[in-house]
């Protein structure tokens with residue numbers, strides 16, 4: 172598994188305000204949106220393209236277009252929804268599938284409550300959106316869903332990741348024949364006893380949408 176921590180002053184600047192407990196929900200939403208677009212630029216570095224030629228007003232020009240089938244973007248509800256617009260702004264022709272997952276806060280195990288994905292993902296490049304990679308249980312389950320349907324490779328875009336979650340995914344998919352990448356704005360110190368990322372930013376879903 173490949174992990175990329177995007178090292179850029181604009182990413183670090185926006186992430187610092189995102190973490191700040193005084194940042195309100197509207198600002199949090201806007202910053203999450205902006206951060207995803209910056210991370211998506213790096214995350215899509217290997218997106219498949221095909222060669223094409225177009226006519227400029229002067230002469231033919233060789234270039235590329237995104238290859239078919241189109242990439243699939245999969246936000247993990249609820250918090251991943253706060254990353255969808257920022258992603259599709261950069262990749263407007265992508266299709267979008269949905270996974271609803273919630274972590275049981277006593278066992279830290281992920282449960283799936285909604286699945287809306289194409290049945291056949293053969294040859295598809297998939298981009299999973301989830302702000303927090305904590306224990307890694309949620310993301311591992313999401314990647315299994317996509318590989319079970321034939322996805323060609325999976326790139327997860329996370330605002331924050333914990334070392335424990337990276338290690339869990341690495342172990343869970345070791346020896347697999349399909350590539351997995353994690354692109355994140357920061358690799359934090361650790362998880363606390365409740366499975367929260369430290370220093371982290373708290374509960375991403377609650378900060379985006381309010382406490383339920």
Ligand SMILES: O=P(O)(O)OC[C@H]1O[C@H](OP(=O)(O)OP(=O)(O)O)[C@H](O)[C@@H]1O
Nearest residue numbers: 248249250273274305306307308309376
């Ligand atoms: O790596 P893990 O230990 O599995 O934890 C990470 C998951 O926890 C959060 O979702 P949550 O369960 O809070 O659901 P929500 O998005 O509805 O708030 C987060 O958005 C991830 O999906």
Ligand SMILES: O=c1cc[nH]c(=O)[nH]1
Nearest residue numbers: 305367368373374375
């Ligand atoms: O730190 C964490 C861990 C899981 N989910 C969150 O929203 N935040």
Ligand SMILES: [Mg+2]
Nearest residue numbers: 374375376377
């Ligand atoms: Mg939550």
